[in-house]
Amino acid sequence: xxxxxxxxxIEVYGPDAALAxxxxxxxxxxxxxxxxxxxxxxxxxxGDVLRRVPPFTAGGGSATFAFLSAGKHAIRLPDDPAQLIAxxxxxxxxxxxxxxxxxxxxxxxxxxxxxASHGAHASEFTVLALSGVLDIVGDPEREPLRLxxxxxxxxxxxxxxxxxxxxxxxxxxxxxxxxxxxxxxxDTLLWINWKSVIAGQVAxxxxxxxxxxAEWQVLGCADGWLALVYQATDWPALCDLVGDPRLHEERFxxxxxxxxxxxxxxxxxxxxxxxxxxxxxxxxxxxxRLPLGPVWSPAELLQDRHYLSRGVFFPAIMPEGxxxxxxxxxxxxxxxxxxxxxxxxxxTVQHA
Amino acid sequence: MRKPLEGCRIVDFGIITAGxxxxxxxxxxxxxxxxxxxxxxxxxxxxxxxxxxxxxGGPECPAFFRSNxxxxxxxxxxxxxxRGREAALRLVGRSHVVLxxxxxxxxxxxxxxxxxxxxxxxxxxxxxxxxxxxxxxxAKQISYGSTLEAVGGLAWLTGYAGGPPVVSGRDLNYPDQxxxxxxxxxxxxxxxxxxxxxxxxxxxxxxxxELTSFLVGEAFLAAEExxxxxxxxxxxxxxxxxxxxxxxxxxxxxxxxxEAALHALGALLGTAEDAALATLDAALAAWMSGADxxxxxxxxxxxxxxxxxxxxxxxxxxxxxxSWDHAFGVTPEGALIKALPFRIDPAPFTMARDxxxxxxxxxxxxxxxxxxxxxxILDMAARGIIECREG
Numbered sequence: 001x002x003x004x005x006x007x008x009x010i011e012v013y014g015p016d017a018a019l020a021x022x023x024x025x026x027x028x029x030x031x032x033x034x035x036x037x038x039x040x041x042x043x044x045x046x047g048d049v050l051r052r053v054p055p056f057t058a059g060g061g062s063a064t065f066a067f068l069s070a071g072k073h074a075i076r077l078p079d080d081p082a083q084l085i086a087x088x089x090x091x092x093x094x095x096x097x098x099x100x101x102x103x104x105x106x107x108x109x110x111x112x113x114x115x116a117s118h119g120a121h122a123s124e125f126t127v128l129a130l131s132g133v134l135d136i137v138g139d140p141e142r143e144p145l146r147l148x149x150x151x152x153x154x155x156x157x158x159x160x161x162x163x164x165x166x167x168x169x170x171x172x173x174x175x176x177x178x179x180x181x182x183x184x185x186x187d188t189l190l191w192i193n194w195k196s197v198i199a200g201q202v203a204x205x206x207x208x209x210x211x212x213x214a215e216w217q218v219l220g221c222a223d224g225w226l227a228l229v230y231q232a233t234d235w236p237a238l239c240d241l242v243g244d245p246r247l248h249e250e251r252f253x254x255x256x257x258x259x260x261x262x263x264x265x266x267x268x269x270x271x272x273x274x275x276x277x278x279x280x281x282x283x284x285x286x287x288x289r290l291p292l293g294p295v296w297s298p299a300e301l302l303q304d305r306h307y308l309s310r311g312v313f314f315p316a317i318m319p320e321g322x323x324x325x326x327x328x329x330x331x332x333x334x335x336x337x338x339x340x341x342x343x344x345x346x347x348t349v350q351h352a
Numbered sequence: 353m354r355k356p357l358e359g360c361r362i363v364d365f366g367i368i369t370a371g372x373x374x375x376x377x378x379x380x381x382x383x384x385x386x387x388x389x390x391x392x393x394x395x396x397x398x399x400x401x402x403x404x405x406x407x408x409g410g411p412e413c414p415a416f417f418r419s420n421x422x423x424x425x426x427x428x429x430x431x432x433x434x435r436g437r438e439a440a441l442r443l444v445g446r447s448h449v450v451l452x453x454x455x456x457x458x459x460x461x462x463x464x465x466x467x468x469x470x471x472x473x474x475x476x477x478x479x480x481x482x483x484x485x486x487x488x489x490x491a492k493q494i495s496y497g498s499t500l501e502a503v504g505g506l507a508w509l510t511g512y513a514g515g516p517p518v519v520s521g522r523d524l525n526y527p528d529q530x531x532x533x534x535x536x537x538x539x540x541x542x543x544x545x546x547x548x549x550x551x552x553x554x555x556x557x558x559x560x561x562e563l564t565s566f567l568v569g570e571a572f573l574a575a576e577e578x579x580x581x582x583x584x585x586x587x588x589x590x591x592x593x594x595x596x597x598x599x600x601x602x603x604x605x606x607x608x609x610x611e612a613a614l615h616a617l618g619a620l621l622g623t624a625e626d627a628a629l630a631t632l633d634a635a636l637a638a639w640m641s642g643a644d645x646x647x648x649x650x651x652x653x654x655x656x657x658x659x660x661x662x663x664x665x666x667x668x669x670x671x672x673x674x675s676w677d678h679a680f681g682v683t684p685e686g687a688l689i690k691a692l693p694f695r696i697d698p699a700p701f702t703m704a705r706d707x708x709x710x711x712x713x714x715x716x717x718x719x720x721x722x723x724x725x726x727x728x729i730l731d732m733a734a735r736g737i738i739e740c741r742e743g
Contacts, residue, residue: 003545003554019590031534035541054589055574063573111694117677120653123608125586125594126660130675134596134606135664136524137510143596144604144662145518146586147526148509149568155530162537163694166356166381169540172547175354182677182695190679192529194690196665197680198415199523201688206665207523216498216522218507227502227519229495282490291494293502295517299575301505301565306490312562316573324573330562331538332485334555 002036002338007168009090011041011072012081014097020124020153020185021113022050025092026068027157028111028164033071034329034338037090041069042077043347051346057316057323061343066316067326071341076348085110089171090164109167109178111160116186124152124185131189132196139211152185159188213262218295219270223277227293228269237288242272311337319345353697355382360543361447361721363388363440364424367395369525370481370497370560371453372420373690374532378449378539379423380692380701386443386717387424389710390431391739395421398710418683418707419690426708427717428739431462436737440464441472442722448552449539453481456491466555475552477542481535485559495561497525504564509571511583527564533693534563592629593617596662597637599645604662607636607652616655711739 011029013022026041033039041048050065057063078084082101085091088108093101095114102110115122116130128134128146138145163181171178190197200206211217216229230238232255239247246252246268251261258265273281278294285292301307302325310332313325319342329338360383364375372387372395379385389395397417430436441464444450450469452459459465466478480486483495493499498519501507504527507517520526535558542554565572586595586606593609609617609632618627621635640648645661652659668675669688681691681701691701718724718738732738 001545001549003541006548007544031537055570057573063570066573067569121656121658122660123591123594123658125588125608126606126658129596129604129606129660129662132663132665132668133524134604134662137518137520138512142512143586143598144606145510145512147520148506148511148583149571151506151526151567154567155533158530158533158537159693162377162533162540163696165537165540165544166696169356169544169547170354172544173354173356173358179696183693184677187676187679187695188533188693190668190676191690191693192526193524193665194419194529194679195416196523197668198419198665198688198690200665200667200669202415206669208664210521214521216496216519218502218517218519220516225502225507225517227498227507229497229499229502229519231496282493286490286493289494291496291499293495293499293507295502295507296505297508297575298505298565298568298571302572302575306484306488307562307565310485310488310559310562312565313572324575326572327562327565327569330534330559330566332557332559 003333004032004035004037007032007037007090008088009037009039009092010085010088011039011092012077012085012097012101013042013094014100016096017094018115018123019049019053020115020127020150021094023064023068023150023153024156024160024183024185025094025111025113026050027154028092028160029072030068030070031157031161031329032164034340038073039071040073040075042081043074045076047346048074059318059320059323061318061323063324066318066323066343070316070326070343072344074344074347090168092160092164107178107180109164109171110180111164111167112180112182113156113160114182114184116184124150127185127189128152130186132193133189135208136193136196138209140209141211144209152189155192156183156185156188159183210262212266215259215262217266219266219273221273221276221278221281225295226273226278226281227295228266229291229293234290237290238269241284241288241290242269244268244272314339316340317342319343356540356696357381357383357543360384360449362386362449362451363443363447365450365452365454365459366481367453368397368400369420369528370531371451372397373529374481374535375451376420376423377532377536377693381536381540383449385424386447386713387421387426387708388440389426389428391428391736392430392432394710415687421707422689422703423705424708425705425713425717426710427714428711429714430737431464433737435732437463439718439722439724439732439738441468443717444469444476445472446721447473447476448543449477449479451479451481451539455494456482456486470553475546477539477546477552477554477556479535479539479556479558481531481558481560483560485562486557497528498522500527500561500564504561505568505571506564509568509583511585513583513585513587515583517583527560530567531558531560531563534558593632593636595633597640599640599648599661600642601644603645605640605645605648606660606662608658613655613657617657620651620655709741711741714738715740
């Protein structure tokens with residue numbers, strides 16, 4: 001039996017909901033559906049906006065929609081969905097939809113999504129800027145750089161997942177009227193970027209992007225790239241692996257000295273590892289207990305032996321048939337994985 | 353107000369951020385979290401700080417450690433000694449959840465494998481957080497956050513157009529932050545199921561590498577085409593224009609322009625009706641440099657275009673108008689502390705309990721929960737099996 005079996009959740013978005021909020025709420029719903037909840041979302045006659053969001057699968061459908069909607073039910077909403085929302089155990093909604101429809105009726109446990117607790121029109125990208133996350137990534141000589149994909153929306157989706165489950169636990173414990181959980185992208189990103197903010201309060205120089213001088217960064221190797229990642233305790237093993245006697249010079253002798261001379265250090269390590277392939281780096285890192293990471297593309301990861309042995313990938317079952325593989329929920333529960341359900345066809349039936 | 357995890361006791365072997373921040377979040381949600389350290393092993397985070405920070409808050413509780421461990425009680429037991437291990441198992445017997453993020457094999461070597469813990473408590477929820485998962489050919493691979501960005505596919509998708517992959521690096525260490533947002537929810541799901549059907553007993557293997565991949569899940573479906581989406585800097589296909597532009601006062605301003613707002617942008621910049629995107633991009637860059645960031649952000653916002661100056665950690669801490677609603681709280685002495693990723697109670701976050709010193713609650717926890725008499729506790733302390741601190 002799946003942990004959330006018997007729990008009914010609905011996703012509803014107001015007509016003006018930002019794309020980021022739909023992405024966030026849809027990820028929350030996808031996780032709940034995998035865990036066994038019955039998750040429905042409202043879909044207009046012309047199709048959910050996510051059906052048009054890139055990237056696309058070989059068959060031409062939206063990979064984003066397929067990934068986020070697997071296992072859910074697409075339904076046609078009535079003009080005023082308040083009663084329908086109230087008939088569920090939990091709901092995911094944007095703040096605009098909440099203000100529009102959830103004024104009076106008794107409500108279930110709700111996760112209400114917004115871009116920020118206050119402020120003007122925003123996108124995932126501008127919220128990354130406000131949170132300081134943008135400032136951390138990239139080269140100091142160039143513009144700040146966003147993380148790939150939809151990290152601002154999806155991390156808020158994770159936040160809403162935990163928040164909504166907390167509200168559902170309260171409801172099941174019979175702790176009074178169901179609670180509303182407020183989730184916004186900016187607070188979630190600030191929570192994620194907490195070290196910068198706290199360091200910013202107590203230190204003269206808060207962290208900022210360091211590019212080629214960073215302690216942890218991506219270096220080139222024989223057939224691609226690897227992430228150089230290490231702690232002070234890994235330094236002797238790293239020197240041994242790279243095998244360049246210059247690493248033992250005074251300028252790299254302490255953590256502070258290595259930070260001071262980060263560019264030279266990165267160049268030496270890159271030169272020392274450049275003849276290795278990523279597969280060799282993987283084996284060497286494993287044997288020497290070093291946290292180096294070969295950079296794999298999603299296409300390569302679909303063939304990754306570790307992922308294959310863990311059964312990470314499942315096919316996306318589209319209405320017209322299987323269309324590629326996608327990662328399942330990142331938890332093994334009593335030895336088993338949660339297989340994602342089929343991707344819903346366009347909603348055609350008005351909800352009864 | 354009642355909290356969601358009231359009545360839930362957690363034996364917490366979580367360290368650094370991935371584990372310790374997960375149990376801190378569960379403590380905020382009402383769980384009784386008991387942080388377990390040892391006379392011979394401390395949470396390494398007690399000794400960590402950022403590059404330029406001293407160990408604020410004293411040598412045992414620097415600011416970073418405090419944020420990930422407030423709300424918990426702390427005990428110190430030597431699990432390598434039989435009586436220490438016995439005490440830990442007694443605690444497991446009287447708890448509901450055991451959480452760890454040690455390297456795979458550490459708990460097993462200490463004689464605290466899943467089977468032994470289940471014998472001590474058949475209903476125990478075991479949450480194991482690890483970089484690569486509990487099993488598989490790379491399970492023993494040592495990983496920190498940015499390692500997982502590389503091996504999970506996120507680094508491949510992050511970078512300047514035409515440039516190499518990029519990781520978030522040591523100061524952000526993104527995968528170590530997001531895992532708590534997921535793993536705490538996984539514990540709540542197991543707790544909810546237990547409330548519903550009255551059975552506990554779950555073994556939960558949360559893999560940080562897989563979470564990193566999950567958060568770029570659509571890229572795997574698109575990858576079947578034969579080519580993964582290329583790195584595109586800050587541009588995204590969903591929006592007509594997106595990038596950072598340097599203002600007259602030297603700040604970077606992030607701007608996102610939807611297709612529908614192109615007309616408004618053109619009006620602001622004075623470009624031709626049918627200007628190409630590259631022309632708009634160049635005009636926007638020139639326009640941005642003509643005034644300070646605040647002026648330009650205000651003008652873009654007034655035109656319905658999303659824009660914000662890029663802020664650093666220092667900018668955020670310095671404040672002005674508060675940027676957050678619930679992400680940070682303030683300690684009694686005025687220091688910022690990480691608070692909550694979401695808000696469930698109307699009341700502002702308060703730190704119910706400061707992070708514990710090593711062994712601060714050993715005596716109280718062993719007496720009240722594990723049922724040890726004072727004489728036994730004193731004897732174990734004298735033999736170095738446990739550490740007790742006046743608290």
